[in-house]
Amino acid sequence: AQSVTQPDIHITVSEGASLELRCNYSYGATPYLFWYVQSPGQGLQLLLKYFSGDTLVQGIKGFEAEFKRSQSSFNLRKPSVHWSDAAEYFCVNTDKLIFGTGTRLQVFP
Amino acid sequence: GAVVSQHPSRVICKSGTSVKIECRSLDFQATTMFWYRQFPKQSLMLMATSNEGSKATYEQGVEKDKFLINHASLTLSTLTVTSAHPEDSSFYICSARGRLAGAVDTQYFGPGTRLTVL
Numbered sequence: 527a528q529s530v531t532q533p534d535i536h537i538t539v540s541e542g543a544s545l546e547l548r549c550n551y552s553y554g555a556t557p558y559l560f561w562y563v564q565s566p567g568q569g570l571q572l573l574l575k576y577f578s579g580d581t582l583v584q585g586i587k588g589f590e591a592e593f594k595r596s597q598s599s600f601n602l603r604k605p606s607v608h609w610s611d612a613a614e615y616f617c618v619n620t621d622k623l624i625f626g627t628g629t630r631l632q633v634f635p
Numbered sequence: 636g637a638v639v640s641q642h643p644s645r646v647i648c649k650s651g652t653s654v655k656i657e658c659r660s661l662d663f664q665a666t667t668m669f670w671y672r673q674f675p676k677q678s679l680m681l682m683a684t685s686n687e688g689s690k691a692t693y694e695q696g697v698e699k700d701k702f703l704i705n706h707a708s709l710t711l712s713t714l715t716v717t718s719a720h721p722e723d724s725s726f727y728i729c730s731a732r733g734r735l736a737g738a739v740d741t742q743y744f745g746p747g748t749r750l751t752v753l
Contacts, residue, residue, distance in 0.1 A: 562744070
């Protein structure tokens with residue numbers, strides 16, 4: 527069955543540290559993959575999206591993600607995390623309406 | 636900018652009343668709209684799928700008489716929570732499937748509506 531997996535339910539990093547949130551997909555064709563961020567009590571905000579073409583995608587707030595077909599992954603990265611990045615992050619296959627379970631990010635000062 | 640809007644963003648109502656939530660696609664026509672519900676600390680759960688001009692398709696376990704969905708036009712879908720009760724308090728998110736100019740056909744999500752039933 528098709529799926530989107532975010533292996534890390536909860537991640538804690540120090541402010542200023544680098545960040546990588548993992549996302550693995552299971553789908554035969556090239557999926558349409560989005561990363562969303564949801565701050566507490568807020569709606570989803572689109573960070574970046576991948577359809578095709580360049581496998582390294584730049585998003586808002588200094589985030590980027592790299593699509594790696596060989597690893598069936600679309601990991602989200604940020605070189606230096608800010609305290610305001612604390613939120614829940616969702617990887618979504620929008621073509622098939624499949625959500626990852628989310629990764630909650632905590633940032634310590 | 637936003638491509639899908641929801642109104643209201645927050646609503647508080649008394650138990651037993653009905654609440655209507657609007658979802659609009661901006662700058663594109665949405666052939667299909669989806670309604671999700673998010674429980675605290677969980678991912679979104681698909682409630683129903685609606686196509687313009689036809690009845691919505693509800694996911695298993697979702698009461699169609701309680702959550703009325705109307706997809707009246709290619710840019711507007713409404714979700715009405717009828718006779719709301721405190722257990723209906725949740726975050727409701729819509730998404731619209733369509734094609735922005737120059738882009739591929741895909742999903743865009745609204746910002747969500749927080750419903751609190753007292």
